[in-house]
Amino acid sequence: MYTRYLSRLFSAMAGPRPVVLSGPSGAGKSTLLKKLLKEYEGIFGFSVSHYHYVTREYMQASIDKGEFIESAVFSGNMYGTSKASVQAVMDKNLICVLDIDMQGVRAVKTTDLNPIYIFIQPPSMSILEKRLRDRETESEESLQKRLHAAQVDMVISKDPGIFDVVIVNDSLDDAYGKLKDTLIEVSWYRHDIAGYDGLDHTHHFTC
Numbered sequence: 224m225y226t227r228y229l230s231r232l233f234s235a236m237a238g239p240r241p242v243v244l245s246g247p248s249g250a251g252k253s254t255l256l257k258k259l260l261k262e263y264e265g266i267f268g269f270s271v272s273h274y275h276y277v278t279r280e281y282m283q284a285s286i287d288k289g290e291f292i293e294s295a296v297f298s299g300n301m302y303g304t305s306k307a308s309v310q311a312v313m314d315k316n317l318i319c320v321l322d323i324d325m326q327g328v329r330a331v332k333t334t335d336l337n338p339i340y341i342f343i344q345p346p347s348m349s350i351l352e353k354r355l356r357d358r359e360t361e362s363e364e365s366l367q368k369r370l371h372a373a374q375v376d377m378v379i380s381k382d383p384g385i386f387d388v389v390i391v392n393d394s395l396d397d398a399y400g401k402l403k404d405t406l407i408e409v410s411w412y413r414h415d416i417a418g419y420d421g422l423d424h425t426h427h428f429t430c
């Protein structure tokens with residue numbers, strides 16, 4: 224009880240927690256984030272940390288210098304989330320949303336970011352495949368890679384202690400509602416996200 228109180232107090236001092244959104248390719252992370260950013264633009268400070276494409280040598284040097292929170296190689300490309308990009312979000316007083324894969328989740332768990340971990344799960348593998356095919360962004364080879372990775376992700380996501388919340392993205396509206404509910408619950412600025420015009424407008428959003 225006391226620990227809980229302390230952790231609440233600490234999180235109140237540190238500001239709202241960052242949010243990690245993970246899930247298989249095609250699960251709907253971008254779709255949900257787009258809705259969130261649209262609805263809360265200018266009201267609630269969300270921001271998404273995207274991958275930064277630079278040369279491999281430059282990126283490796285940056286990783287070696289400890290400038291990345293997480294990094295990975297996928298399909299021969301290196302990618303990652305730099306501390307600077309998260310800092311830039313913090314400087315704007317926005318909640319930081321990290322859209323990262325399972326390897327990234329594991330890497331973030333070794334940092335002191337202390338985010339809330341949300342897993343976006345497709346309703347089934349066949350629906351995931353259909354959505355990826357309908358999206359028309361992948362070659363057959365890349366599609367197969369993503370489906371294979373998705374199967375692994377689905378298993379790992381069931382490990383206790385990895386994700387705080389699992390949201391099945393069947394109906395988009397329902398999944399979006401659950402995402403909002405989760406963010407309201409973890410945010411001490413719930414008035415803002417719930418659309419309630421709270422009295423105190425001086426709070427800052429950080430991550």
Ligand SMILES: Nc1ncnc2c1ncn2[C@@H]1O[C@H](COP(=O)(O)OP(=O)(O)OP(=O)(O)O)[C@@H](O)[C@H]1O
Nearest residue numbers: 247248249250251252253254354358392393394395
């Ligand atoms: N609830 C849903 N019902 C039907 N289609 C959906 C739903 N959610 C997302 N989609 C569609 O599924 C496709 C994959 O979604 P999206 O691109 O958001 O996935 P993602 O998790 O961001 O994938 P990636 O990791 O590859 O970027 C998109 O074409 C999107 O429009």
